[in-house]
Amino acid sequence: MSRTLTVYLAADLxxxxxxxxxxxxxxxxxxNATRNLSNTMSSMLGPALIGAGAAAGYAAVQFGVDGVxxxxxxxxxxxxxxxxxxxLGLAHxxxxxxxxxxxxxxxxxxxxxxLRPAYDRLVRSIGDTEQxxxxxxxxxxxxxxSGKSLETVVQALGKAYDGNTTGLSRLGAGIDKAVLAxxxxxxxxxxxxxxxxxxxxxxxxxxxxxxxxxxxxxxELQESFGAGFLGALGKTEGKTGxxxxxxxxxxxALQDVGAAVGxxxxxxxxxxxxxxxxxxxxxxxxxxxxxxxxxxxxRETADSNxxxxxxFVSGLPTVGPYLNALLSLVGGYDALTGAAxxxxxxxxxxxxxxxxxxxxxxxxxxxxxxxxxxxAASGAVVSTTGGxxxxxFASLNSTASATGGxxxxxxxxxxxxxxxxxxxxxxxxxxxxxxxxxxxxxxxAQDYSSTLASQLLGGIDLGAAQQTGADLGISTLEAxxxxxxEAAWFGNVLSSIKASGADQRLVDQIAALGPAAGGALAQxxxxxxxxxxxxxxxxxxIATATTVSQAMVPEFLTxxxxxxxDFVDGTIEQLLLEQDRLKKIGKTIGKGIGVNIKAEIAQAVxxxxxxxxxxxxxxxxxxxxxxxxxxxxxxEQQIAQALxxxxxxxxSRAGFTTGAPATTPVLG
Amino acid sequence: xAKYVELGVEGLGAVLRDMRTLxxxxxxxxxxxxxxxxxxxxxxxxxxxxxxxxxxxxxLADSVRAxxxxxxxxxxxxxxxxxxxxxxxxxxxxPAFRGTQADYAAFGNGTGWMANRRPYQAQALHEWTQAVxxxxxxxxxxxx
Numbered sequence: 031m032s033r034t035l036t037v038y039l040a041a042d043l044x045x046x047x048x049x050x051x052x053x054x055x056x057x058x059x060x061x062n063a064t065r066n067l068s069n070t071m072s073s074m075l076g077p078a079l080i081g082a083g084a085a086a087g088y089a090a091v092q093f094g095v096d097g098v099x100x101x102x103x104x105x106x107x108x109x110x111x112x113x114x115x116x117x118l119g120l121a122h123x124x125x126x127x128x129x130x131x132x133x134x135x136x137x138x139x140x141x142x143x144x145l146r147p148a149y150d151r152l153v154r155s156i157g158d159t160e161q162x163x164x165x166x167x168x169x170x171x172x173x174x175x176s177g178k179s180l181e182t183v184v185q186a187l188g189k190a191y192d193g194n195t196t197g198l199s200r201l202g203a204g205i206d207k208a209v210l211a212x213x214x215x216x217x218x219x220x221x222x223x224x225x226x227x228x229x230x231x232x233x234x235x236x237x238x239x240x241x242x243x244x245x246x247x248x249x250e251l252q253e254s255f256g257a258g259f260l261g262a263l264g265k266t267e268g269k270t271g272x273x274x275x276x277x278x279x280x281x282x283a284l285q286d287v288g289a290a291v292g293x294x295x296x297x298x299x300x301x302x303x304x305x306x307x308x309x310x311x312x313x314x315x316x317x318x319x320x321x322x323x324x325x326x327x328x329r330e331t332a333d334s335n336x337x338x339x340x341x342f343v344s345g346l347p348t349v350g351p352y353l354n355a356l357l358s359l360v361g362g363y364d365a366l367t368g369a370a371x372x373x374x375x376x377x378x379x380x381x382x383x384x385x386x387x388x389x390x391x392x393x394x395x396x397x398x399x400x401x402x403x404x405x406a407a408s409g410a411v412v413s414t415t416g417g418x419x420x421x422x423f424a425s426l427n428s429t430a431s432a433t434g435g436x437x438x439x440x441x442x443x444x445x446x447x448x449x450x451x452x453x454x455x456x457x458x459x460x461x462x463x464x465x466x467x468x469x470x471x472x473x474x475a476q477d478y479s480s481t482l483a484s485q486l487l488g489g490i491d492l493g494a495a496q497q498t499g500a501d502l503g504i505s506t507l508e509a510x511x512x513x514x515x516e517a518a519w520f521g522n523v524l525s526s527i528k529a530s531g532a533d534q535r536l537v538d539q540i541a542a543l544g545p546a547a548g549g550a551l552a553q554x555x556x557x558x559x560x561x562x563x564x565x566x567x568x569x570x571x572i573a574t575a576t577t578v579s580q581a582m583v584p585e586f587l588t589x590x591x592x593x594x595x596d597f598v599d600g601t602i603e604q605l606l607l608e609q610d611r612l613k614k615i616g617k618t619i620g621k622g623i624g625v626n627i628k629a630e631i632a633q634a635v636x637x638x639x640x641x642x643x644x645x646x647x648x649x650x651x652x653x654x655x656x657x658x659x660x661x662x663x664x665x666e667q668q669i670a671q672a673l674x675x676x677x678x679x680x681x682s683r684a685g686f687t688t689g690a691p692a693t694t695p696v697l698g
Numbered sequence: 699x700a701k702y703v704e705l706g707v708e709g710l711g712a713v714l715r716d717m718r719t720l721x722x723x724x725x726x727x728x729x730x731x732x733x734x735x736x737x738x739x740x741x742x743x744x745x746x747x748x749x750x751x752x753x754x755x756x757x758l759a760d761s762v763r764a765x766x767x768x769x770x771x772x773x774x775x776x777x778x779x780x781x782x783x784x785x786x787x788x789x790x791x792x793p794a795f796r797g798t799q800a801d802y803a804a805f806g807n808g809t810g811w812m813a814n815r816r817p818y819q820a821q822a823l824h825e826w827t828q829a830v831x832x833x834x835x836x837x838x839x840x841x842x
Binding site: 033034035036037038039040041042669672673675676677679680681 | 700701702703704705706707708709710711712713714716735736740744765767769770771772773774775776777788791819820822823824826827828830831834
């Protein structure tokens with residue numbers, strides 16, 4: 031079932047009862063319906079009287095009399111309580127106490143007539159307004175839970191605070207005797223609160239409780255009337271005194287009037303006696319006509335009438351002013367009744383104004399509403415500001431938290447990056463070393479080539495060619511050509527040696543010998559087929575030398591090399607493993623940051639849109655409400671008359687008449 | 699369905715019953731007039747009041763709309779879950795108004811927002827009576 035609230039501008043009173051119950055049932059889920067009921071009741075009071083014109087006068091007077099009495103009693107009780115508080119040195123709390131009692135009576139349905147004496151009794155024993163308030167609430171709980179009257183409970187509590195807990199034990203509150211014997215009111219009240227806590231609220235939420243609360247509200251309305259009535263007379267004390275004086279002044283006059291009226295009644299009784307005599311004489315004359323008796327009858331009748339008339343006329347000057355005074359008094363009473371009616375109408379208007387609003391009350395209500403709106407808006411601003419601050423601090427916290435989380439991940443990343451950097455640096459070092467080695471190798475190759483070339487060209491010498499030519503009787507050029515041919519032959523021999531599979535080191539050794547010795551040796555190796563033999567022997571001897579030399583290297587040097595090699599290998603392997611992890615971490619962090627940023631942006635946009643819409647809606651509603659408020663120029667009387675006309679026309683069309691007296695608009 | 703009546707008028711039921719004797723189009727016109735009055739007077743007042751319901755207000759205000767009836771009426775709250783926590787405006791309407799309840803601690807002491815509506819009843823009721831007059835005059839011309 032939908033729980034949508036439907037608000038009707040108006041409804042018939044007959045339907046209102048069921049509607050009210052429905053509203054009560056609906057609100058029951060959230061506690062009680064009193065606020066709604068009381069609001070509705072206040073809205074109903076005025077219109078409800080539209081059809082109650084015949085009884086309005088009596089009701090108004092009765093309401094007024096009761097209201098004045100209630101106000102007087104209320105004022106007296108308030109004054110008594112104020113005096114008590116003053117005597118206890120708690121006068122500064124009087125306003126707060128009165129406000130508390132007013133709120134409590136509307137909340138609980140227990141009238142202030144009962145609450146004030148109860149509070150008075152408690153504060154006298156306790157001497158502290160705050161504690162008296164809490165004890166009063168406790169007393170109400172106990173009263174509601176035990177069925178005892180509030181007065182009985184309060185007396186028991188008051189005596190208990192005075193040191194006598196006997197009354198409490200008789201309440202049937204189930205307090206342990208040992209607890210009572212301690213006389214510790216803190217313990218006792220806690221025990222009582224544990225037993226009876228919430229009973230008053232529960233009672234107030236029942237239907238009877240709601241009625242009690244409505245009764246309290248109505249009683250307050252009456253008291254308000256009384257206050258307004260006496261207030262309308264002026265200052266209460268003075269005007270009441272004036273009224274008393276006026277009535278006192280009237281006392282002798284009324285006595286005279288009474289006396290005059292009494293005399294008149296006596297004379298009237300004489301007149302009746304005379305008339306009776308005349309009547310009897312006339313009857314006798316009719317039965318037995320006797321003209322002598324007739325003359326006597328005429329004389330007596332005339333005497334009686336003349337005496338009566340003369341007496342009445344003679345009394346008029348005396349009675350007249352008193353009659354006038356009496357008439358004035360009656361007029362005054364009528365005026366008083368009229369004033370009461372008027373005041374009652376005022377109360378009704380005020381009550382109706384709670385729902386509809388007379389122009390005066392409307393203005394106050396509108397002003398109050400505006401202040402409420404301003405206060406609410408201020409509250410909303412404060413709330414919004416507070417909310418923004420909360421969000422800001424939440425954001426800061428979130429950021430701090432996220433930063434904390436990210437910091438851990440960043441630390442991890444940093445560690446990983448440090449590792450990576452270390453590995454890279456080591457790789458770089460290794461690479462640098464390799465480059466250096468390559469450069470060295472290149473240089474060595476170049477050196478080797480140069481060395482080999484120089485070795486091959488070792489026989490090329492122009493000076494030697496000239497000497498050789500002279501020695502042999504040939505030209506220097508021919509001798510030089512022979513040197514070149516020898517170098518070429520040496521090269522060919524070395525190539526042949528190399529091609530025979532000889533170790534490079536053998537080639538190097540032969541080359542180092544030069545073209546003459548080297549060439550001859552190489553040629554011999556080739557001719558005898560000993561190239562491979564020489565090569566193997568050389569390799570073996572080099573290997574043996576290396577082994578022997580390595581055996582002579584210190585052990586820590588080899589261990590360091592091994593360790594360094596392992597470290598490099600391990601780091602590279604770890605780096606490879608970490609690569610995937612780093613990617614995942616990077617993705618996770620990136621994804622989280624992205625999601626957060628996206629959410630923050632979306633939230634900011636949503637808030638901005640909502641704020642804009644709210645501002646637009648609020649502005650539109652404000653304008654519309656202002657226009658509507660300005661348009662409320664129609665009076666309650668006009669509405670009442672219009673409704674009367676509608677109802678009358680409707681009844682007329684339906685051919686229906688209630689036979690009831692024409693209703694008078696209560697607000698007219 | 700929760701109901702709330704702003705004003706009680708004795709004899710109003712008889713007027714509405716009498717209106718049924720008129721053609722159906724008259725009733726439709728009365729509904730249209732009532733919705734118009736509700737839109738011009740009731741809805742702005744309740745929306746403005748709803749906006750005073752703190753953080754719940756804007757969505758509550760959005761849920762205020764005129765209802766089609768022969769008397770001006772409006773509805774407050776929907777079952778659609780519009781709040782981030784999954785609550786509907788029907789769920790927040792009274793807690794936001796009433797406040798402190800054990801089960802609704804999030805609403806604090808309440809805002810009493812419904813009491814903040816501006817008075818509109820007099821003008822709205824007056825216009826409604828005028829609308830009824832016009833409609834009855836128009837549709838009942840032959841029988842008067």
